[in-house]
Amino acid sequence: MSKALRDAVARRRVCQWWDHVRPAPxxxxxxxxxxxxxxxxxxxxxxxxxxxxxxxxxxxxLRCVRNAEAKVAGSEFLESISTSANSRLVEESIKLVYGKDTDVIGEGRLAGIQTLSGTGACRLFAEFQRRFYPRSKVYFPDPTWSNHHSIWKDAEVPQGTFSYYNPRSKGLNFPALIDDIKNAPESSFFLLHPCAHNPTGVDPTEEEWREISYHLKVKNHFPFFDMAYQGFSSGDLDRDARAIRTFLQDGHLIGCAQSFAKNMGLYGHRVGCLSILCTDTMQALAVKSQLQQIARAMYGSPPIRGVLLVSTILGDPDTKAxxxxxxxxxxxxxxxxxxxxxxxxxxxxxxxxxxxxxxxxxxxxxxxxxxxxxxxxxxxxxxxxxxxxxxxxxxxxxxxxxxxxxxxxxxxxxxxxx
Ligand SMILES: Cc1ncc(COP(=O)(O)O)c(C=O)c1O
Known part of the structure; x- marks a missing residue:
């Protein structure tokens, strides 16, 4: 091929590959x-x-992060420790949400996987939901963190909202919330903020959570908790997990996205966990293997450094205190x-x-x-x-x-x- 011909082709404008792309909102x-x-x-x-x-x-x-950094210094390059750090992170995260003494841990009913912070946990669950319940809607509180809509939209899951905030009282619109639970098609997905609701700062009371749990169970809805701010409502990690523990007692199967971005100030490290409570160990293993497969195709695995920090903080009693x-x-x-x-x-x-x-x-x-x-x-x-x-x-x-x-x-x- 002559140089002149190659030059002529190189100068030619390629077809309009990206001409139709407009800036995203x-x-x-x-x-x-x-x-x-x-x-x-x-x-x-x-x-x-x-x-x-x-x-x-x-x-x-945080000083606890500095302590953890000192403890893990150098170890992030040791490939062999990453699997144990991942499972330690999942184990400790699960205890934080469901309670360290809960039976469901010993029974092996929880499928847990480390995620790219809370956003990654939500995205992974949305994909999992689409794979196994493509036609079921997910309902978000009105209003909710704006990214919830984008995450489930990208996963092509149909979505709706349920009443939450009452602009007049600047509190919870509880009767309307319960009506919306009752009126949603049987076996829908409900996304709930277990504490420190974003953006409203309005959380249901314990009694209201009990009723929410009851009505979701009656309609066989699946509660998915987005726990992005554990500790930030009350300053007490267990207290902030009380809603989830009520649902546990009421016999729900549960999904939960956890983030350590805010409560450990580790926003840049993207450390989180997705857990799904299943009926038994076999089911938990199956669910976990599906989550792992989705994550592998999406992004492989998350970086190790943040995992080491969080698992060290949660696993070492002094650093955790x-x-x-x-x-x-x-x-x-x-x-x-x-x-x-x-x-x-x-x-x-x-x-x-x-x-x-x-x-x-x-x-x-x-x-x-x-x-x-x-x-x-x-x-x-x-x-x-x-x-x-x-x-x-x-x-x-x-x-x-x-x-x-x-x-x-x-x-x-x-x-x-x-
Ligand atoms: C309700 C809620 N969920 C999830 C997230 C995601 O947090 P991250 O991905 O930073 O952990 C946020 C962050 O603002 C949030 O407010």
Whole structure:
């Protein structure tokens, strides 16, 4: 072949492979961060980020993580330890959710697999659901973490929502929630946030969980728990798992996605676990083998370093005790910020009721601010939050408290119902 011919072909425009690709819509959470970064104001505040920040607004590396790093230093290169670290991670994660003394562990009824954080656990389960129940719908609380919709959509699972939040009371719409459980087609999937609901910060009471469990069981629905914030509701890991343990007592089969991104501050390491409670050991082995096969084709296996860190923290009693202490300290700081923000708004003479700031739990406050007020906060005061009015309380500090409270007061003081 002549060079001239090769050059002519090289110059020719290849067929329009990607001409039809349009930019994807911006992620509602990531775009808040981008707008914040682009703002040059020294007063700017980022209330969009769903990860813990200290009293100076800085990301935190927990001391338990530093201890674990020292213990595992160098070992991440030893291929042979990865399998044992994976199974230790799964074993310890399962104890954290279902309780260390639960019978279902000894009975071998849990199929557990390490995942790419909570998102990976949800994605894996969505794929598993599509494989074995392609026509069953998954129902999400309204509202829910926006990515739930995208994850199950990409897995091509049909989806619906069930009533959850009542904008008037800024609490749970319990009667409507129960009605929606009753009205969903028999044997549907229900995604539940067992604690620290994102974005509303509204959790059912223990009694309400018992009723939810009862009605799901009556309709043979499958409860799938997305546990992204264990410890962040109450500061107590067991207490935050109480909903799941109620379901366990009620004889449900359960799915659970766990993340260590927030409660261990390990967002960048992507450590999580997916567990599915089965009828017996044989079923658990079959389910686990399917999960492993899906994961293998999707991404092989997750990186080992985060697994080593989490399994070391959970497996070493002293390091675990330190984690529990540090987790409590994070939650206490957030609770203090809730109290201080509510008090500041009340002191400013706000005509609105701000009780929900302290009634809601976890990392977020579903402020009830209107789209116009959110826009004003961003434009006039350089305060950034998601368009649904979700405030990450982790972004609130004593240093930005007065500025924030004044700004919220300024945009809401006309008394217009927020
Ligand atoms: C409800 C919920 N589930 C899952 C996740 C996923 O967390 P990650 O993948 O970072 O562990 C998040 C993160 O914001 C969340 O809020």
């Amino acid at each position: 911006k992620d509602p959470i990531a775009s808040v961060g981008e707008a914040f970064l682009a703002d040059a104001s020294p007063n700017k505040i980022n209330l969009g980020v769903g990860a813990y920040r200290d009293e100076e607004g800085k990301p935190v590396v 330190l984690w529990v202490e540090e987790l409590k300290a994070m939650v206490n700081r957030i609770c203090k910020m809730r109290e201080a923000l509510r008090e500041s708004l009340e002191k400013l003479g706000s005509p609105l009721n701000w009780e929900h700031i302290t009634n809601q739990v976890g990392m977020f406050c579903f402020s009830g601010l209107t789209p116009r007020q959110i826009e004003l906060l961003q434009r006039e005061f350089h305060i950034y939050m998601t368009a649904d009015g979700r405030i990450s309380m982790a972004g609130v500090t004593m240093s930005n408290m007065d500025y924030l409270a004044n700004a919220i007061h300024e945009v809401t003081k006309s008394g217009q119902e927020s």
